[in-house]
Amino acid sequence: MKLHTLLLRLTGPMQSWGSDSQFIIRETHLDPTKSGVVGLCCAALGWERSLDLSPFIPLRMGVRIDKPGRIEKDFQTAENVLKATGIGKRNVISERFYLADANFLIGFEGNDIEFLSKVHNALAHPKFNIYLGRKSYVPSEPVYIPDGLLENMNLVDSFKKYPIKNPTQDSHRIINCNLEVDLVEADQIRYDQLMKNSFITRKYEQRGIKYIQIDLNN
Secondary structure, eight states: OOOEEEEEEEEEEEEOOOSSOBTTEEOOOSSOOHHHHHHHHHHHHTOOTTSOOGGGTTOEEEEEEEEOOEEEEEEEEEEEEEOTTSSSEEEEEEEEEEEEEEEEEEEEEESOHHHHHHHHHHHHSOSSOOOSSSTTOOOSSOSOOTTOEETTOOHHHHHHHSOOSSOOSSSEEEEEEEEEEOGGGOSEEEEEEOOTTHHHHOOOEEEEEEEEEEEEEO
């Protein structure tokens, strides 16, 4: 089976990738979630929430952490929130965590080159606005990578081949990555694996993540 990889760049002053936060404390993972990145791709495609997400489910996702960023926190106030009793309203202050100045190279690996090409073209001309986890967090450079569709190349080899931006003087650099793997092989379990109607039900399945390091030749 031939495997192909689609690469996209997620970089910006603020990003947030939560998978299980609720209510007044909204946390973020240290790297993007599959549900969040697929949501970004769906926005580029112009898909409504009700559309079937099945084409994305078999795609294996990986993240190359070119710049990890740092966790920051801000506060937001929601006014006139209905009280739990149903009587009266109040103002609610929520804590919102986010990643500052992070830079990620995302890869989707699969055997359906036509679908990957469709997503690649949509990222060049997105139908809806693209944002990095929250609507106010916009990319500081295009998500679309012109040469980001790599035919007959798997996820890890694509990460090794694609150059890092602003390389150091060293000819090699060790880069941290995470890869989607079977649950038994996982270093971490996340609840961000899609089902065909996840964006309607807001329900997700478990997904295994394994952290590795690659030797990147700049």
